[in-house]
Amino acid sequence: MPQVGFRFQANRPLREQLTAARLNAMLEAIEASTITQGVGYMARGLPGGQVLQITARSGGGAGVGYGRPFEVQNAGATSGGVSQVKVSLDSWLSYSARPGDKITITGLGEPFAISLGDKIWLKVAWDPLNLSAPPTATIVHGAPGTLWPDYNNPVLFDDLEEGNKKQLEWRELIAWTEALAADAAADPYLDSLVVGSGEEAFRVIQRVTMHLVLCKRCFENNNVWVTDPAFRPGPED
Numbered sequence: 001m002p003q004v005g006f007r008f009q010a011n012r013p014l015r016e017q018l019t020a021a022r023l024n025a026m027l028e029a030i031e032a033s034t035i036t037q038g039v040g041y042m043a044r045g046l047p048g049g050q051v052l053q054i055t056a057r058s059g060g061g062a063g064v065g066y067g068r069p070f071e072v073q074n075a076g077a078t079s080g081g082v083s084q085v086k087v088s089l090d091s092w093l094s095y096s097a098r099p100g101d102k103i104t105i106t107g108l109g110e111p112f113a114i115s116l117g118d119k120i121w122l123k124v125a126w127d128p129l130n131l132s133a134p135p136t137a138t139i140v141h142g143a144p145g146t147l148w149p150d151y152n153n154p155v156l157f158d159d160l161e162e163g164n165k166k167q168l169e170w171r172e173l174i175a176w177t178e179a180l181a182a183d184a185a186a187d188p189y190l191d192s193l194v195v196g197s198g199e200e201a202f203r204v205i206q207r208v209t210m211h212l213v214l215c216k217r218c219f220e221n222n223n224v225w226v227t228d229p230a231f232r233p234g235p236e237d
Helices: 020-031
Strands: 041-046 049-054 072-077 083-087 119-125 136-142 155-157 167-179 193-195 202-206 212-219 222-229
Touching: 072 193, 083 193, 119 222, 155 222, 167 222
Parallel strands: none
Antiparallel strands: 041 049, 072 083, 119 136, 119 167, 155 167, 167 202, 193 202, 212 222
């Protein structure tokens, strides 16, 4: 069983190490969580503290437990034989890396039918009558169409005129679907989730694999809310 841990090394570039703030946020998240043994995790005490051991798992929802953040997992089929998937329950959206700032995401862990050509995304929406109120967050799926008519534009504004724009939505693409490659050995998404069987099988390609945090960014000369990975790599990674 492989172990996952963190340590600082004086001879390593700073960009390859976690900052103290990020490490503290991770420790707070662990302290606020209940680690259950037997579901892919095991905790054991050592003189210097606790070591968490995590069972290695393959992609595409093949493992046990919750899986990776926002992982699209196989959820069987409907009574009519239509393939279903779900998005991992262990997926966070927050205003910071601290667990107490989480925003409830509707739709996590709920099975839904999926077809070739569908997209899966996280929609963060603000009330146009009260833009200062906290946003809602929902897992949305299907062919973009009327649900995301300007796909792949992540921001929805209430007014297209420059200077009058107010943000109504942020759409973060979680996963998309593609047909299986004719040459399986050359398929760049070989480790992705395969849904269905036979000639009707297709792949679900995962895009987001980390918890997300809301932050302000400049987008098309507007200061808007966007979703970023909760823990980012260094600028040169």
